[in-house]
C-alpha cells in the first residue's frame with residue numbers, strides 16, 4: 346500500500362513537472378517572438394524608420410525573385426508581414442490627424458501585411474517564380490496606394506509635431 350502511494354506521488358509529480366515545463370516553453374517562445382520584433386527595430390520605431398526597413402525588405406524580395414532564391418523571398422516577405430510597430434506617440438498623432446480616415450490607413454497596412462503572408466505561403470506551396478512575382482507586385486501596389494493618399498500628409502504632420510509647431 347505504501348509502495349503504491351509512493352508510485353502515485355512520483356507519477357503525479359512527473360505530470361505536474363512536465364506541465365509546468367510546457368508552460369515555461371510556451372512563455373519562452375513568446376518572449377523570443379517579441380524579442381525578435383524589438384531586435385528588428387533597434388531605432389525608436391519611428392514610422393520613417395519602419396518604412397526604410399520595408400523598402401529594404403521589398404528590394405530583398407525582388408533580389409530573391411531574380412536569383413530564384415526562394416527562401417530569401419520568404420524570409421523578406423515575413424519581415425514585411427511582421428514589421429515593427431510605430432511608437433505609441435506617433436500612432437496617437439496619426440490617429441488624431443486622420444480621424445475617420447484611420448480605417449483606410451489601417452486597411453492599406455492590412456493589405457501589405459496579408460499579401461506578404463500570401464507570398465511567404467506561396468513559396469512554401471512551391472509556386473513558380475512568375476506567380477510569386479505577381480504576388481510581390483500586389484505588395485508594391487499596397488505600398489504605393491497608401492503613399493498616394495497619406496505619405497505627404499502624415500510626413501508633414503509628423504515633422505511639424507517633431508519641431509513642436
Ligand code: HEC
Nearest residue numbers: 393396399400403450453454457488491495496499500503
Ligand atoms: C498604411 C500606409 C503605408 C503603407 C502600407 C506603406 N507606407 Fe511607406 N510611408 C507611409 C507614410 C505615412 C510615410 C511618411 C513617413 C514620414 O515621413 O514620417 C511613408 C514613407 C515611406 C518611405 C520614405 C521614407 C523616407 O526616408 O522618407 C519609404 C521608402 C516607404 N514608405 C516604403 C514603403 C514600402 C516599401 C511599403 C510597402 C512594403 C510601404 N512604404 C507601405 C505610409 C505607408
